[in-house]
Amino acid sequence: MTKVFVHGVPETSLLWGELREQVSGDSVALQLPGFGVPLPDGFVPTKETYAAWLAEELRKIDGPIDLVGHDWGALLTLRVATLGDVPLRSWAVDVAGVFDPNYVWHAWAAALLPEGKGEAILRERRTGSIDDAATFMIDSGVSTSAALAMATAHDEVMSRCILGLYRSAVPNVSATWGTQAQTPTSSPGLVLIATGDRVDNETAARETAERLGARVAVLPGGTHFWMFDPTGTAAAALADFWASLP
Structure with a gap:
């Protein structure tokens, strides 16, 4: 089995370093195009393009695949899992509440949507102090x-790429992807609920899990960056899930 990890924004595959050391077996952390790596020629950064890219990358990997997504990586993972055209042994995601049909983008994402304002916010972030940018x-x-x-x-x-992703998901991701996300997925799923993640909503996350036939694992006190949990709770939740699969 190969564990495949997909990061979110504004992140790179470095996000997964510590967690990959805690889980057994082969693993790979994919790097979204444009996030610390070049964009392929003609690549237009939208949610559809990234979902198609992820599906193609997964087809290159010898299975069975246990796919794990965080933030936008979680939304892309859910798209692949709900379409069901890429064989997966399992999938696991956080922020499943964002996949709810009634989800309203959190304040930072909403601020990026207007033309000009989003560019200015991200320009200030990347041209300012690196220490300040890393503080959150x-x-x-x-x-x-x-x-x-x-x-x-x-x-x-x-x-x-960040602006392209968010602006292709108005009013939310489910507006276009929700139709294929109403019934259990063909592969087993796990929804991770980090109780300290302000991006997620536990009630909506549980409803998403129920629609998709997925299990739920609560990470008490976990933040948006639960994969850096020094207690090993997150790694244990994933390991228990994987161990339970055929």
Whole structure:
């Protein structure tokens, strides 16, 4: 089995370093195009393009695949899992509440949607102090080295990709992807609920899990960056899930 991890925004695959050390077996952390790596020629950064890219990358990996997504990586994982055209042994995501049909984008995402304003917000972020840009991540438990490296990777290309993702998901992701997300997925799923994650909503996350036939694992006190949990609770939740599969 291969564990495949997909990060969110504004992040890179460095997000998964510590968790990958805690889980057994082969693993790979994919890097979304434009997030610390170049954009392929002709790549237009929208949610549809990224979902198609993820599906294609997964087809290159010898299975069975246990797919794990965080933040936008979670939304892309849910898209792949609900379409069911890429064989997965399992999938696991956080922020499943964002996949709710009634979800309203959180304040930072909503601020990026207007033309001009979003560009200005991200320009200020990437041209300001790297320490300041990394502070939110560090305060939420991300290691200083990983937070600084991800903040450093935030360039103009990453800004364009972030804006492209959010602006392709108005009013929310389910507006276009929700039709295929009303019945249990063909592969077993796990919804991780980090109780300290202000992006997520536990009630909506549980409803998403119920619609998709997924299990739920609560991470008490976990932040948006639950994968940096020093107690090993997150790694244990994933390991228990994987161990329960055929």
